[in-house]
Amino acid sequence: MVKVVHVGDVHLGRPFGFLPRDKAEKVRAAQMAALRNVAALAREEGAAAVLVAGDLFDSNEAPGRLVRDVQEIIRQSGVEFYILPGAGGEGLEGHDGLARNSVYRRESWRTVENAHVFMEERVFYVERGRLAIYGRPSVPGEPVLPRVARDPRALFHIALCHASVQFKSEIEDYPLSYDEIAASGYDYVALGHWHKRQEHSSRGVTAWYAGCPETLEWDRDPRGCALLVTLEEGRVLVEPRVTGEFTWISTTVDVAGDPAGIAATVLSRVSDPARTLVRVKLSGVVPAEGAASLAADVERALAGTFYCSVDASRLRPALEPGRFPPGSIAAEYAGLLLARLAEITADDPSGDRRRRILTAALDKGLQLLTGEMTPQDLDLEVILQ
Numbered sequence: 443m444v445k446v447v448h449v450g451d452v453h454l455g456r457p458f459g460f461l462p463r464d465k466a467e468k469v470r471a472a473q474m475a476a477l478r479n480v481a482a483l484a485r486e487e488g489a490a491a492v493l494v495a496g497d498l499f500d501s502n503e504a505p506g507r508l509v510r511d512v513q514e515i516i517r518q519s520g521v522e523f524y525i526l527p528g529a530g531g532e533g534l535e536g537h538d539g540l541a542r543n544s545v546y547r548r549e550s551w552r553t554v555e556n557a558h559v560f561m562e563e564r565v566f567y568v569e570r571g572r573l574a575i576y577g578r579p580s581v582p583g584e585p586v587l588p589r590v591a592r593d594p595r596a597l598f599h600i601a602l603c604h605a606s607v608q609f610k611s612e613i614e615d616y617p618l619s620y621d622e623i624a625a626s627g628y629d630y631v632a633l634g635h636w637h638k639r640q641e642h643s644s645r646g647v648t649a650w651y652a653g654c655p656e657t658l659e660w661d662r663d664p665r666g667c668a669l670l671v672t673l674e675e676g677r678v679l680v681e682p683r684v685t686g687e688f689t690w691i692s693t694t695v696d697v698a699g700d701p702a703g704i705a706a707t708v709l710s711r712v713s714d715p716a717r718t719l720v721r722v723k724l725s726g727v728v729p730a731e732g733a734a735s736l737a738a739d740v741e742r743a744l745a746g747t748f749y750c751s752v753d754a755s756r757l758r759p760a761l762e763p764g765r766f767p768p769g770s771i772a773a774e775y776a777g778l779l780l781a782r783l784a785e786i787t788a789d790d791p792s793g794d795r796r797r798r799i800l801t802a803a804l805d806k807g808l809q810l811l812t813g814e815m816t817p818q819d820l821d822l823e824v825i826l827q
């Protein structure tokens with residue numbers, strides 16, 4: 443049995459420009475803490491390696507002090523780190539890819555004996571050759587999975603890959619198909635590039651995105667994780683383990699209630715307000731001039747959270763029956779859903795849920811019908827990279 447810890451997309455040094463400066467600083471410190479948590483997890487589990495599937499840094503321009511701090515965490519961890527640079531080749535943009543100014547070309551990496559970077563396609567052997575770890579830096583227009591020959595004496599074969607799984611046809615940046623995953627024959631493919639934990643195993647080959655060890659934005663994993671991967675003969679076990687410090691919660695609340703009630707609804711989902719970033723999307727119907735003051739009131743009521751952002755852009759004035767021409771699809775659609783909403787009575791036990799669903803259908807449907815939203819926007823709400 444061999445264990446490894448898989449992470450990716452750490453994005454150390456990210457600016458978090460939407461946050462006030464002092465809070466952005468704290469989230470960057472949490473990213474560093476998450477990296478220490480990853481190392482601690484690997485030590486506690488006796489993992490043979492930490493695999494970083496690209497984007498360890500947010501940018502090749504990472505300040506020298508940040509790079510030294512990261513190297514110090516790795517050096518002191520006592521764990522072997524195998525690091526695939528992010529996408530982007532010579533002369534190409536890329537978070538921490540192998541451009542001329544690549545963060546991995548800095549001399550200081552030579553002093554970190556337990557950091558192993560895939561500067562080209564190659565294989566590293568660990569556990570006295572029992573485990574082979576393959577990687578190939580992603581370059582546009584080229585296959586993303588490593589093709590280097592396999593040593594049949596190794597018991598387990600793992601590939602690191604920074605790519606986009608083609609779960610649908612329009613995905614084009616560093617594409618990786620399910621057929622390629624299945625044909626690769628690896629025991630495990632450690633994927634990076636998408637910031638949300640998800641499985642993309644294909645016909646017997648186990649493949650996962652680990653998401654981010656510290657969450658970077660809303661609508662991804664609420665809390666950052668690493669994947670603890672246990673390889674046994676004929677079996678691969680993948681378990682998420684929390685490494686993140688902050689929780690990111692995004693929620694849509696109907697404005698039928700007052701600001702205190704809205705805040706209470708949001709807070710019922712928050713266990714540690716001081717370590718939670720909350721985004722509240724207000725939905726529903728208000729008089730046009732009331733939207734800004736309602737947003738401010740909700741923000742004040744949630745001041746006990748680490749950070750709170752209230753999005754009032756989805757609020758809309760009451761639908762006027764005359765807005766859409768009679769007989770048009772929009773008028774029929776709005777009329778149908780409004781009639782259904784009117785049928786829900788206060789003593790209906792599932793009324794709140796039904797009201798939320800119907801209101802969301804009304805909002806999204808009318809946005810689609812009026813062209814404010816495209817079907818692609820709806821897709822993106824489901825799977826985000």
Ligand SMILES: [Mn+2]
Nearest residue numbers: 451497635636
């Ligand atoms: Mn990334």
